[in-house]
Structures are given as C-alpha cells and as structure tokens.
Amino acid sequence: MLSAEGLTHAFGPVRALDGISFRLEAGHTLAVFGPNGAGKTTLLRVLAGQLRPQRGRAEVRGGRAAIGWISHQSFLYGHLTVIENLRFWASLYGVKREARDRRAAELLTRLGLAERADQPVAALSRGLAQRATVARALMHDPAVLLLDEPFTGLDLAAAAELRRLLGELVGGGRVAVIATHNVDEGLELATDIAFQHRGRFVQLAPRAGRDRTQVADAYRKAVGVSGA
Amino acid sequence: MLERLKLAWVVARKDLLLEFRTRTAILSAVVFTALVLTVFNFGRDPTAVPTIDLAPSILWVTFTFAAMLALNRAFALELENHALEGLLVSPLSRTSLYWGKLIANLLFVTIVEAVGLPLFVLFFDVPVWHVLLPLVGVIALATVGFVAVGTLFSAMVIRTRFAELMLPVLVLPFLILPVAWAVQVTARLLAGRPLAEVAWWLRLLGAYDIVFVTLSTLLFPHTVDE
Numbered sequence: 001m002l003s004a005e006g007l008t009h010a011f012g013p014v015r016a017l018d019g020i021s022f023r024l025e026a027g028h029t030l031a032v033f034g035p036n037g038a039g040k041t042t043l044l045r046v047l048a049g050q051l052r053p054q055r056g057r058a059e060v061r062g063g064r065a066a067i068g069w070i071s072h073q074s075f076l077y078g079h080l081t082v083i084e085n086l087r088f089w090a091s092l093y094g095v096k097r098e099a100r101d102r103r104a105a106e107l108l109t110r111l112g113l114a115e116r117a118d119q120p121v122a123a124l125s126r127g128l129a130q131r132a133t134v135a136r137a138l139m140h141d142p143a144v145l146l147l148d149e150p151f152t153g154l155d156l157a158a159a160a161e162l163r164r165l166l167g168e169l170v171g172g173g174r175v176a177v178i179a180t181h182n183v184d185e186g187l188e189l190a191t192d193i194a195f196q197h198r199g200r201f202v203q204l205a206p207r208a209g210r211d212r213t214q215v216a217d218a219y220r221k222a223v224g225v226s227g228a
Numbered sequence: 229m230l231e232r233l234k235l236a237w238v239v240a241r242k243d244l245l246l247e248f249r250t251r252t253a254i255l256s257a258v259v260f261t262a263l264v265l266t267v268f269n270f271g272r273d274p275t276a277v278p279t280i281d282l283a284p285s286i287l288w289v290t291f292t293f294a295a296m297l298a299l300n301r302a303f304a305l306e307l308e309n310h311a312l313e314g315l316l317v318s319p320l321s322r323t324s325l326y327w328g329k330l331i332a333n334l335l336f337v338t339i340v341e342a343v344g345l346p347l348f349v350l351f352f353d354v355p356v357w358h359v360l361l362p363l364v365g366v367i368a369l370a371t372v373g374f375v376a377v378g379t380l381f382s383a384m385v386i387r388t389r390f391a392e393l394m395l396p397v398l399v400l401p402f403l404i405l406p407v408a409w410a411v412q413v414t415a416r417l418l419a420g421r422p423l424a425e426v427a428w429w430l431r432l433l434g435a436y437d438i439v440f441v442t443l444s445t446l447l448f449p450h451t452v453d454e
Binding site for chain 2 (some may be wrong): 069093120
C-alpha cells in the first residue's frame with residue numbers, strides 16, 4: 001500500500017534521507033521517532049510527493065488522491081471559514097457535494113469544532129486551527145495518512161480524540177506514518193517503529209508488544225539522546 | 229477536460245471569495261487606476277498635444293500597471309499557511325491550478341478595467357460610445373494575453389525575495405507587443421477609423437492570446453514544481 005525504496009535526499013552537505021526503505025500494508029502504522037533534524041519531515045514530504053528524492057522511489061497505492069497529509073503547515077486560508085476551507089480542499093480531492101457536507105459535519109463534531117464551523121480560520125487559536133488541519137486532511141477519507149507531529153498544539157482531550165479517530169481509520173484498513181520526536185505521542189497507534197537519525201533508519205522493527213519504557217530505552221540507545 | 233475546468237473554477241471561486249473578504253488587491257488597483265488617470269488628466273497640456281493622441285497610451289499604461297497589482301496577489305494568497313504546498317500535493321492538476329488563477333486574475337483585471345474605462349471617458353472626454361463594442365473587444369483581447377503571461381510569472385517569482393518588484397521587471401518585456409498593438413487599435417477606433425483598418429492588429433492580439441495561453445499552460449508546471 002505504501003513503499004519506499006532507497007530514498008536519498010540531501011540539502012547541500014546535509015543528508016536528510018540516506019537510503020530509507022520500508023513497506024507498509026493495510027492496517028499498519030509506522031511511528032518514526034527521531035530528534036530534530038533527523039529527516040522525518042523530509043521523509044513525509046517525499047512520501048507525500050511534495051519533494052522529489054535525489055535517489056530512490058516512493059510509491060503510494062492510489063496516488064496523490066489517496067494521501068491525507070498533516071504537515072507542519074495547515075494549508076488553511078485564514079480569511080475563509082473552517083467549513084469553507086474543508087469544502088474547498090475536499091473539492092480538490094473529488095469529494096462530491098453531499099458526501100463533502102456529511103463528512104465535514106462528522107469530522108467537525110468529532111474534533112469539537114462544530115460550533116466554530118462558520119468562524120474564519122484566522123480567528124481560531126493554535127489548537128483549534130490544528131483540529132481544523134486534521135479535519136482538512138481527513139475530508140477525502142484518505143487510505144494513506146502522513147502525520148507530521150499531528151498532536152502539536154492539541155489539548156489532552158483533542159489529542160485523545162485524534163488518537164481514537166486515527167486508530168479507527170487504521171483499524172479500517174488504512175496505513176499511517178507518524179513522525180514525531182515524542183515517543184509517548186506516537187507509540188499508542190504504532191504497529192511498527194522506526195528510529196531515524198541523520199537521515200537513516202537506524203532501527204526498523206514491529207512494535208511486538210514493547211511498552212513505552214522499552215521503546216524509549218531502545219530509542220536512546222539507537223539515537224543516543226535523552227528525553228525520549 | 230471538463231473535470232479540469234471544473235477544478236479550475238473551484239480554485240478561481242476560492243480566490244474570488246478571499247478577495248471579496250479582504251478587498252486588498254482590487255481596492256488598491258481601482259484606487260491606483262483612479263489616481264493615475266487623475267494625475268494624467270491634470271498633468272497634461274491639451275494645447276500642446278491633442279487629447280485624442282495622448283488618451284490611448286494613457287489608458288493602456290494605466291491598465292497595464294493596475295493589472296500588475298492584481299497579478300501580484302494571485303500566488304501571494306497561497307503563501308498563507310503554505311497553502312501552495314497543499315495544492316501541489318493534492319490531485320489538482322497543474323493545468324487546473326493555472327487556469328483557476330488565470331480565470332480569477334481575468335475577473336479582477338476586468339473589474340479594474342470596468343471602473344477605469346468610465347473614469348477615462350470622464351477625465352479625457354473622448355467619444356467612445358460609437359466604438360464601445362470594438363473598444364471592449366480590444367480590451368478583452370489584450371487583457372487575456374497579458375494576464376496569461378502575468379499569471380505565469382506571478383507563480384515563477386512568488387518564492388523569490390522581492391516578488392512584487394520582480395514581477396513587473398519580468399513581465400513588462402512580454403507586454404510591449406500586445407500593449408503597443410492595443411494602443412494602435414484604440415487610437416484608430418477613437419479617431420473614428422473603420423474597423424477594417426485595425427483588423428490586422430486584432431488578429432495579432434488573438435494570435436498572441438492563443439500562443440501565450442498555450443505556452444503558459446505548458447510551462448506552468450515547471451515554475452511551481454520543486
């Protein structure tokens with residue numbers, strides 16, 4: 001469903017990706033943990049098709065239409081309301097009007113934004129804007145979710161709801177890649193775990209029942225940092 | 229084809245809605261048009277050069293620079309929250325994106341021209357009623373060409389520093405021909421010359437539109453892809 005083969009990309013002398021390969025089948029979530037500057041965002045940009053790798057290839061079944069991407073940027077227009085933004089982005093993904101309105105109502109309710117639907121995005125707090133970003137990325141019911149620090153700015157309740165929502169989506173046969181520097185955030189959903197450091201996957205393995213402490217220890221050993 | 233046009237309209241409608249909400253570019257362009265025409269009106273000496281000789285050039289210089297203001301905003305809208313990145317990773321084709329921007333820009337510039345033309349008539353007291361239809365035709369033909377080129381360059385410069393300065397510098401050389409032809413046609417129409425006399429320039433403007441809309445559509449993906 002999602003595969004990467006030998007992805008390599010450098011920004012000047014800095015290797016952001018260095019021969020990354022993996023394959024994800026339906027129902028799997030790969031959590032990519034790594035410190036700042038490890039190349040996690042570059043990996044997601046390549047998978048999303050935003051950046052062409054200098055070497056290697058990434059393949060997503062269903063192409064660009066199958067991807068739901070939550071990046072560091074919201075892609076939302078501040079002067080449009082939340083609902084106008086959702087309708088616009090869903091239209092680009094070919095979602096029909098009826099399905100679009102139904103999906104928007106469902107997501108806004110689940111993400112606690114129903115009462116903010118007619119507010120301009122510019123008037124939302126950072127946390128609420130992040131919820132709108134999540135809704136924007138899920139409007140077309142994507143088969144592949146690329147999530148770059150998706151919990152940033154969310155309060156505990158919204159983060160828990162997002163975890164539940166993502167869990168349901170992945171359980172329904174989708175795949176997800178979550179990139180984060182925070183082991184606590186990504187672990188709950190992960191079926192597979194990768195530690196990325198200086199552009200390389202220094203470890204890639206199924207989670208296989210490992211708990212938070214075991215993963216955090218393995219992360220520290222692999223990456224050589226504290227504070228996981 | 230129909231699907232691409234539908235998506236182009238989705239993009240254009242979004243741009244129009246954003247402009248309707250903010251009214252920044254359109255208001256600036258309309259005020260700019262009014263100010264330039266006012267300055268030319270009070271700055272000229274009608275006894276030195278007859279108005280009818282000067283008016284066509286003033287009209288087209290005003291329209292060209294007012295259009296720059298509108299063109300500058302086309303892709304600047306997409307810088308907010310990096311929306312352009314979202315558009316480029318979505319299934320939206322580059323052609324639909326370009327056409328969407330082109331449609332929105334054409335509507336903006338048309339609004340500016342719709343305000344500018346009556347002001348031009350008012351200030352310069354030129355007789356346009358008997359040639360209104362052909363005059364609107366030449367304005368439409370010239371506008372399509374220079375907005376097509378301007379939209380392409382607007383995408384090209386948007387990620388550069390000083391994009392607002394770069395755009396006129398890059399676009400104006402491409403506008404010399406259509407604006408010169410439009411001035412020639414306008415001058416002859418206002419002088420009451422027969423339509424047959426301007427047919428050649430109208431054909432040139434039509435050919436310019438076809439060539440540059442096609443070229444810009446083909447080149448656009450190379451300007452936005454990393």
